Amino acid sequence: MRQNPARRAALLDAAIEVLAREGARGLTFRAVDAEAGVPVGTATNYFSSRDELLVQVGHRYYERLEPDADLIADALSGPRDRDRVTELMRGIVERVTTFRSGYLALLELRLESTRRPELRELLSKRVRADLDFNIRNHEESGLPGDATTVVVLYLALNWLILERLTLPDVFPEEEIDDLVTEVVERVLPSRAAR
Amino acid sequence: MRQNPARRAALLDAAIEVLAREGARGLTFRAVDAEAGVPVGTATNYFSSRDELLVQVGHRYYERLEPDADLIADALSGPRDRDRVTELMRGIVERVTTFRSGYLALLELRLESTRRPELRELLSKRVRADLDFNIRNHEESGLPGDATTVVVLYLALNWLILERLTLPDVFPEEEIDDLVTEVVERVLPSRAAR
DNA sequence: AATGTAGTACTACATATGAAGTGGTGTCAA
DNA sequence: TTGACACCACTTCATATGTAGTACTACATT
Secondary structure, three states: OOHHHHHHHHHHHHHHHHHHHHHHHHOOOOHHHHOOOOOOOOOHHHHHOOHHHHHHHHHHHHHHHHHHHHHHHHHHOOOHHEEEEEEEEHHHHHHHHOOEEEHHHHHHHHHHHOOOOOHHHHHHHHHHHHHHHHHHHHHHHHHOOOOOHHHHHHHHHHHHHHHHHHHOOOOOHHHHHHHHHHHHHHOHHHHHOO | OOHHHHHHHHHHHHHHHHHHHHHHHHHOOOHHHHHHOOOOOOOHHHOOOOHHHHHHHHHHHHHHHOOOOOHHHHHHOOOOHHHHHHHHHEEEEHHHHHHHHHHHHHHHHHHHHHOHHHHHHHHHHHHHHHHHHHHHHHHHHOOOOOOHHHOOOOOOHHHHHHHHHOOOOOOOOOHHHHHHHHHHHHHHHHHOOO
């Protein structure tokens, strides 16, 4: 079992790309090797099984999904009203959509986790932690809305992103921003918009 | 290419189970044969390729997802207030969750559709039609809320179901009903609850 | 009633593909 | 010199799929 962390990370990033592009079906050691541009057999040396590869991909995804300091800073500057929240949500949706391969890979992992307890546990913890982090952050920011607001936004926007990435024709691209606005408007009534 | 429609449907139902249980990776002609309890080679005789099998599974899913007459009748009986909407949404969430294998299979298809234009087109049409159907229905029912309400509910509740089916530990089972209630409360402000 | 025909069910085999493991060689740095 | 890693060739293994052929059933024809 090889140790070189940079190479390991590169292999995991390659695995994310493969997962997104070819699905769980296409994720093989050899495909990862090819994607990473390393010689055949390298991935075999770094991961003892496909299972372990999947779990490590999960870790790697969240390692890359560091909370964005800029976004948090934005949230804390200027007026704390609903428009700010809308802006923030647009930013998040945009940011997540841009990391398309990561999001799709994570969906593949979610489906895989149905059959892999270890993976499920890892993802559950990470997702929950991410959600809690967002809730705490929101509450401390002084922005309108409570924990439930954040949860409902989390739910609606995640599916919006999924829809956008898997069936882009359902909601035309140019309507996405308006949709985000509408979601925020509904979830955060104007009386709370001060 | 065999014709027997009953047998074809049985094979497609088996394919849905296989997709849900073993993922796209496990979906092979042989696995479908085994699941359907028919002799080896049968699926081969009914589908010219794995691609065609996937597309037909998509059709089959929506064939089985007939709009539920009971649910619609429920919507039209009694008072048309927010509590009714909450009740309805709980019913829908429950119904979809119960057809676990179907929902998971559809998610697999969504991910597959990333790589298969024919599948993507089919799913886009169906999803859009389903959404439009729900919007029209809601508007005609006299229940509070407009088209946007339905869209936002669609988004939030779909992800809630996905979360529940893939990472059940994120939202404890006993909180699901309350969560649905909260979603409806946020999306449908009380001033519109008459 | 006997026979023919078409469609389907089933089985077995042949082919092909490619995935993973293993062992070995080369290379670099401590 | 030794140890860790990069790289490569080859073997093994599993399994997916296609094909070909036989058996069965229903229906039509005579």
